[in-house]
Amino acid sequence: MASSQRTRSRRPNARRDREPRYVAPVLDPSWVSPYAPTTAERHRHAVVMRSYALRRRLVATVAAGAAVAALVVLAVALSPWLWLAAVLVGALYAIDLRRVVAGYATRAQGAAEALLARFARDEDPIARERLVTLVDRLSATFGVEAVRAEVVSDGGYNAALVPGPGGYVMVATSALVQDFALIEMEGVVAHCLARERIGVLERECVAALDLTGEAARALAGPGETFRADEVAAATIRYPLGIADALRRCRAQSVPAGSFFLDEAFDGWRWVFFNPWSDRREGVPSDLDDPEVRARALEEW
Helix, strand or coil, X not given: CHHHHHHHHHHHHHHHHHCCCCCCCCCCCCCCCCCCCCHHHHHHHHHHHHHHHHHHCHHHHHHHHHHHHHHHHHHHHCCCCHHHHXXXXXXXXXXXXXXXXXXXXXXXCCHHHHHHCCCEECCCHHHHHHHHXXXXXXXXXXXXXXXXEEEEECCCCCEEEEEECCEEEEEEEHHHHHHCCHHHHXXXXXXXXXXXXXXXXXXXXXXXXXXXXXXXXXXXXXXHHHHHHHHHHHHHCCHHHHHHHHHHHHHCCCCCCCHHHCCCHHHHHHHECCCCCCCCCCCCCCCCCHHHHHHHHHCC
C-alpha cells in the first residue's frame, strides 16, 4: 500500500520532467526589416539627381572636359605649371555642378505651392481635422517632421506628399477624405510618407516641374510607387488597407472637371498615390499600376 502511494506521488513529478522547459523569447536588437529603407537606397536616388544635372548641363560638361584634357596635354608638352590650371578648371566645374544639384533641391521645395495652385481649397473643417489627425499620428511613426495637411476640392481619389517651405505638405482630395474608410486613408497617408523615407521625393518633384511623359517617368523612377507600398505596409503592418485604397481608386470613374483628367496631370502624376487615375484599363506588366500593386499587397 505504501509502495503504491509513493508510485502515485512520483508520477506528476516525472511528467513535469519530461515536458520541454519554457524558454522566454528574446528579441534580437540587431534585426532589421528587409523592407526598411536603407542609406544605400537614398544614395541611389541622390546619384540619379546628379546624373540628371550632368545631362542638363551636357554642353558645359563637354567643354570642361575638353579644357581639362587640353591643359593636361599642354602640361606634358610645355610646362608642368599647366597642371595647376587643369586642376583649377576641374574644381570650378565641380563647384558649379554642386551648385546646380543644390538648385534642384531648392526647386523641389517649391513643389507644394505649384501643386496647390492647381486646386481650390476645401473649406470643410471636419474633413481637414480628419486628415490632420491621421497625418500627425503617422508622421511620428515614420519619423517625418513638419508635415502640413491640406484638403483640396476635387472629385478624384488621390493624395500626394510634396516638399514645401520648412517641411512637407500632405495634399489629399476632398473625395478621398470624405469617402475612404479610416483604414484606407491610413494606407494612403502611409504610402505618401514612405516616399520620403526612401528618398524619392526630389526626383518626383523635379520630374513634375521640368518634364512630362516618359521622360518624367524615367526621372521619377519606374516601380518606386510599388517600393513605397512595401515600406508603408511593413511600417503600419496592414497591407490590406493600402490594397483596399488602391482598388477603390482603380474602380472609380473620375468625374469630369477633375484635375486628374486634365493635361497638366501628365507632368504631376508621379507625385501622387495613384499615378494612373486617368487610365481606363490595367496594365499587368506595369509595377505602378494600381491593380498590380493591390494584388501584390494582398499576397503578403
